[in-house]
Amino acid sequence: MSREQQAVVRARRAFETGRSKPLEHRIRQLKNLQRLFTERQKEIADAIKKDLNKSEVGTQLYETLGLEGEISLAIRKLKEWMAPRPVEKNLLTLSDTVYIQPEPLGVVLIIGAWNYPWAVTIQPLIGAIAAGNAAVVKPSEVCVHTSKVMEELLPVYIDKELYPVITGGVPETQELLSQRFDHIFYTGNSTVGRLIMGAAAKHLTPVTLELGGKSPCYIDKDCDISIACRRVTWGKYTNCGQTCIAPDYILCEPSMQDRIIEEVKKSIKEFYTENPKTCPDYGRIINQRHFRRIMALMEDSTTAVGGENDESDCYIAPTVLRDVKREAKVMQEEIFGPLLPIISVSGLDEAIKFINQGEKPLALYVFTPDDKVIKRMRDETSSGGLLANDCLIHYSISSLPFGGVGNSGMGCYHGKFSFDQLSHLRGCLIKKLKMEGVNSMRYPPHTPQKLGWARFFILKNLDLGWLGRMALLAALVVAAAVMLQNYFL
């Protein structure tokens, strides 16, 4: 048996003992996970610095702060999330108990990504633990130092049979994918997403795919360009553009381009100093392969800001590209790097048309003071999420479902959505063996009269209208009066 197979078999056996299901166990594991982040910040930050050159504050801000919040939320709300959820009944089931019972799925496979390795690998794990599952965690091998830290630290804090960590590259992932899971949660790109879904087909395993795409950013001419550009600059160059929801490219009217370039340049200087290469808060490209990929994207476009680079350091300066054409290389794939192309459009109509010609993105940004513009964007396009007048931060709201649509993914998570995504919501009807007489209308021999009764009881939504409701109220009042009279006499 391979190492991967062993881990899955052990996890399944551990799950079958039932020990991942009680509330106390789940809370204990989540609290242990919480301690990992409070006690091991240094090791986490050191590894992230080596992988992505993020500063210690940056690591906390973008990786672990969100996780701490999600763990606290899960701990606080878990009892409520796990409880049976009553639903509306019809007349036929009025005296019965009807509810939805959330249940664990079994053994979940979580395949993480390298860009926010803790955030995108642990956040699904929080959901998996909260929902009572076992989970095999496969961190991305691309963030070499972080995956090593995960492999070392997770078993120290959480149940290592229920939640094993398997490191490795493509062969190890393929070996894992040949095992049977009850759900696969993948964060990454759509090419691999297709392969994962194809592999899942063999066992009919449901999947959640958090993919990416080119997230458009439309800047309306009437907005406060200075503020808009500050927010876009922050959204774009955080983690050196290696964010699934980074604003990929800008759409604006031609007259605005110069001003936007100027404002973005100003914000870059404000955030990352005159020389971002020496700024501790500016990151690096994850590896040389991606460095070369991103540099190649710039080839047929004009650089307006930045462009400096150093392959030995995987450094690419915060860069803005001007007068970019739709056919340019930089517009053919998700950039996932610190290049910000500006494409001219004649106005909102053309922007919407441009956006709809591409695949549905993970996020869509629109900067405008005009509600009508927001409304049109909202109604005439589709995307995983929509954010007006800022970037990225919808990610931080646990009550919003985070996920894609179409090419940008399927399924969603964060907060209660993580719990629900990794649970089975089982419909339950608990009847008694009494009132058997009522059932006769459904038993053969079937007659039209019985059908009439069935129609009444099942389609209980009688719309009485105002007059009907008044009549019913009057009848109830009369009945109550009669009963009271009888009682007192």
Next chain:
Amino acid sequence: MQPQHVDTNLATKLDGCFVRRQPLGVVLIIAPWNYPLQLVLLPMIGAIAAGNCVVIKPSEVSAATESLVAELIPKYMCQDCYAVVRGGADETKALLENRFDHIFYTGSSVVARSILQAASIHLTPVTLELGGKCPCLIYGRVNVTAAARRLVWAKFFNAGQSCVAPDYVLCSQDTLSALLPALREALKDFYGEDPYTCPDLARIVSHQHWTRLVELLGKSTGKVVVGGDSNQDDKYIAPTVVVDVEESDALMKTEIFGPILPIMTVDSLEKGIDFINQREKPLALYVFSDESPVVNTVLENSSSGGFCANDGIVHMTLPGLPFGGVGASGWGSYHGIWGFETFSHRRACLLRGWAMERFNVLRYPPYRDDNLSWLRWTTSVKSHCRLM
């Protein structure tokens, strides 16, 4: 369809924060033959309600209904938005080469695998309503007469060709002795002395399935105590009950999907639950018992698409309950609002204002340690701050 406003944290208190459901686009609905009209229209209702266009592929096995659907839908519905495609396996395969925004399939797990494979090429999300062997445990103190009537109704409705029909019964030897006469009584009440002449007993859908069922019964080593007779020309199989069934019996291997009810005896409830858990998760799980602890024990120690105590099938009629499978019995759910959700994209929307830009300084570089404590406070969930 209304936007659903959600809780915000302090950092986003002044913003509009909501989930908006949007249509996915073009949905493909592939329907089966057992409830050929209902299982075309029910998903279609959800798809239309969610604002999508729909391509329907009714089952060619229920040929008469397929014709009717192909004739009537264009007469009542906008032909551009809602199209009907007829055909068999080849046509379905060709249809699946196209790109859809969601595929809704009701049928068998074998075909579901190829549907999922085809969907993965376009990253199309799917809903798979499959089947399985729905177990029916009868245990403890139980009103056998009422249980038998409900069981017989649920099992032999549509001649057992329901994805949620109780497939087999697990009970103790004592219960079996009381159950058999009650089953016979209920069958007589519903279908008369000669079920063959009863207008309310359905037939098997095709000769292929009739043959499959008759052969299955032939291979069984159990004892037929009720029914057993059949008529090939008419595709008729009598309501049949088989006892003395072992775990390895042919009737216990695959989903029966016909009017044959095997009854297997087990020594204890735990053994019954173990038997169920060693097998694939079914679409429905039934327990008949007057004892709540028995019902709860089964519920808590098993998994299935849906669960119904002391009746069969009717949990499907409640639109508030999500109807769908888990594991081998399916992926996703529908009915009522669940159908609407299945065919919608839940788009997270955050509409920020322009004010408070100075507040945003907390998150912009250069980073200092005190940024973090402020951010930690403002991004934790709202219930910590009751003022706003």
